[in-house]
Every structure is written in structure tokens, then in C-alpha cells.
Amino acid sequence: MTEVRRGPLSGVRVLELAGLAPGPFAGMMLADHGAEVLRIDRVKAVSDRPRTDVMDRGKQTIGLDLKAPEGVAAFKELVRHADVVIEVFRPGVAERLGIGPEDLHAINERLVYGRMTGWGQDGPLAPTAGHDIDYIAVSGVLSMLGREGGKPTPPINILGDFAGGGLMLAYGVLLALYERERTGLGRVIDAAMVDGAAVLFSMFYQGVQSGFWGPRGTNLLDTGAPQYDTYETADGEHMAVGSLEPQFWEAMVTLMGLTDLPDRNDKAQWPALRARLAEEFKKKTRAEWEALFDGSDACVSPVLSMAEAPQHPHNVARGSFVKVGGVTHPAPAPRLLGVPAQDLSPATRLADLSGWGLNQEEADKLRSQGVLA
Numbered sequence: 001m002t003e004v005r006r007g008p009l010s011g012v013r014v015l016e017l018a019g020l021a022p023g024p025f026a027g028m029m030l031a032d033h034g035a036e037v038l039r040i041d042r043v044k045a046v047s048d049r050p051r052t053d054v055m056d057r058g059k060q061t062i063g064l065d066l067k068a069p070e071g072v073a074a075f076k077e078l079v080r081h082a083d084v085v086i087e088v089f090r091p092g093v094a095e096r097l098g099i100g101p102e103d104l105h106a107i108n109e110r111l112v113y114g115r116m117t118g119w120g121q122d123g124p125l126a127p128t129a130g131h132d133i134d135y136i137a138v139s140g141v142l143s144m145l146g147r148e149g150g151k152p153t154p155p156i157n158i159l160g161d162f163a164g165g166g167l168m169l170a171y172g173v174l175l176a177l178y179e180r181e182r183t184g185l186g187r188v189i190d191a192a193m194v195d196g197a198a199v200l201f202s203m204f205y206q207g208v209q210s211g212f213w214g215p216r217g218t219n220l221l222d223t224g225a226p227q228y229d230t231y232e233t234a235d236g237e238h239m240a241v242g243s244l245e246p247q248f249w250e251a252m253v254t255l256m257g258l259t260d261l262p263d264r265n266d267k268a269q270w271p272a273l274r275a276r277l278a279e280e281f282k283k284k285t286r287a288e289w290e291a292l293f294d295g296s297d298a299c300v301s302p303v304l305s306m307a308e309a310p311q312h313p314h315n316v317a318r319g320s321f322v323k324v325g326g327v328t329h330p331a332p333a334p335r336l337l338g339v340p341a342q343d344l345s346p347a348t349r350l351a352d353l354s355g356w357g358l359n360q361e362e363a364d365k366l367r368s369q370g371v372l373a
Helices: 024-029 069-078 093-097 101-105 132-138 156-182 193-200 202-210 247-254 265-279 285-295 313-318 360-368
Strands: 013-017 036-040 061-065 084-087 112-117 188-192 228-232 238-242 301-302 321-324 329-330
Touching: 013 024, 013 069, 024 036, 024 112, 036 156, 061 202, 069 101, 069 360, 084 156, 084 202, 084 329, 093 101, 093 112, 101 112, 112 156, 132 193, 156 188, 156 193, 188 193, 193 202, 228 265, 238 285, 247 285
Parallel strands: 013 036, 013 084, 036 061, 084 112, 112 188
Antiparallel strands: 228 238, 238 301, 321 329
């Protein structure tokens, strides 16, 4: 039998159909807070070797051939004992496999069926392919990212895939589970990355329409303002400056010993002010600047590499990173104070499926047929 999970989602059982990263990320967010997550992968993708991907932590996994009738029947048996299914196929694929929402709600009306796609379950783009860059482009978000005079710059695939997709799906699952307490019925979640990315930019839509927020790279928070940008240091590293408020700006320039600076409240003076700051930051190494600003309210921080971040004193003190199977992980967030730490072990194959409704004899038969791993 599987180990009892702890946390606010303990007792919640999730079937995560394997797919691209935002799906496993949603499953990780649920597992991090106590849900029992069983990842359903392709038969050939499963072995006894633990899965060390950060997003597979705290889960278990099996391989199941969902193109075989026997595999679909086995999956439906698992669904009888599940609270949530996470599905990340293109619209219509799950229905063709016989595991769409109607198929599964006929078996378990309490099931929360979470669907995540780039374009959503309907609309003219729904059946077409896409990636994070496409979804944030159509949402309007990508047009706002980048420096003045430059082309739109995608921020890796964080906004569409992970924040607009995976995190929104996990949020939708929680909403549906909460609603189920009142209604007794599960719900289908249509988490579209294009929708999620747009919601994340809620603050800026009004600003653009009112004229308060201008073209990309010309505003207070998008590298337009010299008081909110990064600056190279003498050793080729960088410092991040976020001294927006007057008192923080005063703390920064006082520590730097700067006087007679161009007026930061005059946009016409921003290029000259940026040049002065760039010149000054190049005079010391990153470590020297870090020591100078340490403990102050100047809002100036070192730009750490991903290898350096786990060693920063603040992150060490908070336990913001943990080692799991020799791999550095960001610790679960947000923190629920007083909740015991979760088991973040790498995902391992689940051999005993009796707790999910498949007894040993049935499982052995499916394994002999090559349907289950």
C-alpha cells in the first residue's frame, strides 16, 4: 500500500495523464500539498528507476496503454477511486480514446476533470498546434515584453505554460474540489494558456487602454526606468535595482555616494541617469556591491545564477531549496505554517494497484499483455 500523504490535500487522489511540462507541474503543485498523485505514462516510458525530474517529485507512476481496450478499462477502474484527472491532450483526443469527461463522469460523478491546452477546448484555434510563445502572443502579453526599440522577447515559457497553464489548472482543481463539497458533483475545468496569460496581465490592460502604460520598454517596470533595471558590475556580473519609491532611491544613492544626479522623475532625463548608474556600477564587483547594500532598504540585489541561489543566506535560512535524490529542488510554495513537510522523493513505479481497484491477478494479466507497466 502507498504511504499516507500529509497536508491539506491528503486524501485527494489524482490521476495525471503524462504530457508536456505544464501538466506535471500542476500535478506537482497538488502533490506538494498532500495529494496522492499517480502519473499514467506510456508503457515503454516506465521502469524501476526513480524519475528525478523536479515536477515528478512526491508522485508514483505506472505505464498504461490507453490505445488498447484493456488499458482503457483499467484506467476507468482507477477513475472509480480517483478525485481528479489531469488531461493535457489536444481537444477531442481523450474522447476518441474513450476517456473524455462524459465517459468518466458516467463512472464517477464526483470526478474533477482538469483539462489544459494552449488554446482552450473551443474557438477557431482550438484544434491547432502551438507553444507558449504563440499563446502569450495572441493574449497580447508578448507585445509588452522587451526593451524599447527592440522586438518582443518571450520570458522562456513561464507565462503561458507554467503560470497561465499549469498553475491555473491546479487552481481550477482546488475550486472544483471546494465546490464539490456543496454539490457532490465533479466539474470539467477548461484551463487555456491563452486565457491564463491574459489574466496574469490584468493590471496592465487598463493601463494600456487609459494611456498610463506606454509601449514596451518605456515604462516604470519594464526596463524603461533606470531605477528598475539591471546593471553590469566590474567582474561582468549584474545587480538588480528596484528602488522605485523615493525613500529607497535615497538609500541607494546615499550608499553609492552619488550626488547631482539627473532628475529621475523627468523621463527625458532617464537616458542620462541610466548612463550615470551604469558607469558607477562598473566600478565595483558584484560581491562588493552586495556587501555595500546588505541589510539596507535600497532594494538592490545581486543577480544570482541558478547554481548560486540555493547558497544565498536568505534562501538557506528559509529552506527555500532542498536536495532530493541528489537534485536541487525549489521547496514547495506557498507555505502553510504548521503543516508537516511533504515527502518529495522522486516518482517511483507503483507495483501494488489494489488500492486503486486493480487486484494483483488483474494487474499481472495486464502486464503479461504488455498493457500495464
